[in-house]
Amino acid sequence: MITNQTKIRVRYGETDQMGYVYYGNYAQFFEVGRVEWLRALGASYKSLEESGIMLPVIELNIKYMKPARYDDLLTITTKLSKKPLVKIEFDFEVRNEKEELLTTGYTSLVFMDMKKNKPIKAPAYLLEQIYSQFN
Structure with missing residues (x-):
């Protein structure tokens, strides 16, 4: 499947009192991964x-194995789970500089027509780009 890696440095404001990345920030890390996956x-x-x-x-699922900490350089690996139709699904891995697996995740998104507020098929140009990567 199509994979992209993005590096993120943990900022102080992303941590809790224990010095660990606050659990809710992983959803934002996954968003950065998806945005950069699309850009690539x-x-x-x-x-x-x-x-x-x-x-x-x-849909969003996150499994925490080890904490990320302030100033860690994280690698967010974003992988397309399967070929999209109306939904597009991604798997994520978050690793630190020691290559330790810290967190895994999954998101499912739906392509929506903004005017009609209804699900639609993925745009043809995006599907062409994705399918060309599978061959």
């Missing part, structure tokens, strides 16, 4: 929205 494919959230398509998250 030659698309963007901005271009999708400009064409009248939004991508709301309809």
